[in-house]
Amino acid sequence: MRTIGMLRFDDPQIDGSRKILHVDMDAFYASIEQRDHPEYRGKPIIIARHPKENSGKGVVATASYEARKYGVHSAMAAQEAYERCPQAIFVASNHSYYQEVSRQVREIFFRYTDQVEPLSIDEAFLDVTHNKQGLPYAMDIAKAIQKAIYQELQLTCSIGVSYNKFIAKLASDYNKPFGMTVITPKRAPAFLEGLPIEKFYGIGQRSVAKLHDQGIYTGADLKALSQDQCLTLFGKTGLAIYERVRGVDNRLVKTVRQRKSLGKETTFYPFLYHDEEVEAVLRELAQSVAKSLAKHGVHGKVVTLKLRYGDFNTMTRQQSLHDPIKDSDSIYFYALDLFRDYGEASQGVRLLGITLSDLTDVDFENMQLPLYPRLSD
Ligand code: DCP
Numbered sequence: 001m002r003t004i005g006m007l008r009f010d011d012p013q014i015d016g017s018r019k020i021l022h023v024d025m026d027a028f029y030a031s032i033e034q035r036d037h038p039e040y041r042g043k044p045i046i047i048a049r050h051p052k053e054n055s056g057k058g059v060v061a062t063a064s065y066e067a068r069k070y071g072v073h074s075a076m077a078a079q080e081a082y083e084r085c086p087q088a089i090f091v092a093s094n095h096s097y098y099q100e101v102s103r104q105v106r107e108i109f110f111r112y113t114d115q116v117e118p119l120s121i122d123e124a125f126l127d128v129t130h131n132k133q134g135l136p137y138a139m140d141i142a143k144a145i146q147k148a149i150y151q152e153l154q155l156t157c158s159i160g161v162s163y164n165k166f167i168a169k170l171a172s173d174y175n176k177p178f179g180m181t182v183i184t185p186k187r188a189p190a191f192l193e194g195l196p197i198e199k200f201y202g203i204g205q206r207s208v209a210k211l212h213d214q215g216i217y218t219g220a221d222l223k224a225l226s227q228d229q230c231l232t233l234f235g236k237t238g239l240a241i242y243e244r245v246r247g248v249d250n251r252l253v254k255t256v257r258q259r260k261s262l263g264k265e266t267t268f269y270p271f272l273y274h275d276e277e278v279e280a281v282l283r284e285l286a287q288s289v290a291k292s293l294a295k296h297g298v299h300g301k302v303v304t305l306k307l308r309y310g311d312f313n314t315m316t317r318q319q320s321l322h323d324p325i326k327d328s329d330s331i332y333f334y335a336l337d338l339f340r341d342y343g344e345a346s347q348g349v350r351l352l353g354i355t356l357s358d359l360t361d362v363d364f365e366n367m368q369l370p371l372y373p374r375l376s377d
Pocket residue numbers: 024025026027028029030060061062063074075121122123176177
């Protein structure tokens with residue numbers, strides 16, 4: 001347990017109980033074009049309009065692995081790509097078609113689990129802990145998915161298999177193209193210690209240069225930093241980095257349909273006529289909303305109180321907060337505030353409800369830290 005200012009942090013613990021896949025298609029747009037045009041196969045393909053037909057403008061969306069050998073990559077100016085690899089075949093991007101293929105890939109994922117979180121057009125996290133086939137080994141599911149995508153769509157992907165999102169994503173990138181890398185909780189420490197720091201979430205280009213100046217190059221070097229040193233070096237992100245380098249990442253795989261709000265309500269007969277009764281119910285509702293928020297790993301910025309009187313006259317009032325809340329005391333506080341401002345128990349209360357909306361994930365970026373953390377040791 002660490003204490004920083006008013007906050008206390010438990011030392012991070014590895015939760016090895018989940019099975020997470022990260023699937024990333026190989027050279028996605030270029031592979032689709034090579035699939036559809038056999039004459040493109042084995043050749044350098046660049047997804048961009050040819051700079052000669054585009055007054056030297058344009059940016060590379062992606063390039064086939066054959067073109068990458070010449071140093072061509074995504075986001076490079078098409079003109080530069082042309083200079084590096086003049087023999088390449090330039091193909092204009094057909095985004096809506098690639099989107100359709102992306103949907104076909106996703107359909108394959110859904111055979112195994114509904115816990116699919118698309119990250120971009122060509123990558124997704126899957127939580128296969130409880131999968132539809134009841135397969136015990138995540139690696140077998142990964143193999144089956146890779147095979148189905150190859151056989152049915154004639155495309156290849158790379159898959160990372162691990163116990164959390166962070167490591168699964170690193171793993172899918174580890175052996176590309178058509179690779180599969182499994183990182184078990186046991187293998188994770190050595191894997192993470194050997195990684196260059198730029199692979200760690202939240203460490204941008206500028207930080208990398210600064211860290212190199214301080215002799216910090218690898219995961220092992222990062223791991224030698226205390227939590228306080230991480231906070232000082234990286235701000236709030238430091239907490240995530242401190243956890244990640246220890247193989248901890250408790251972020252959930254979020255399904256496509258994200259909850260927009262989360263609420264609980266309850267009805268009464270006989271009606272409530274006293275403030276104390278209403279307060280007691282609001283406290284229970286707040287607890288139940290807080291529990292639900294925790295289960296979904298979210299917090300919210302808008303508290304709504306719903307109140308229906310005996311005559312069915314219904315009132316909703318809401319309060320927007322500056323920062324998201326998730327604990328039952330805060331939810332109760334704002335709901336009660338709304339009730340005291342707008343409610344009238346003596347009219348007879350038939351229904352009470354509390355909803356929290358404008359939900360976001362609870363993660364380190366939007367966590368509140370005291371302005372001047374008292375850095376111990
Ligand atoms: N994309 C884009 N512009 C970028 C990056 C990517 O239009 N700056 C598009 C084209 C890619 C697709 O998104 O095909 C997926 O991006 P990836 O980063 O996964 O790259 P690839 O799938 O092309 O290659 P890799 O095999 O490295 O995943």
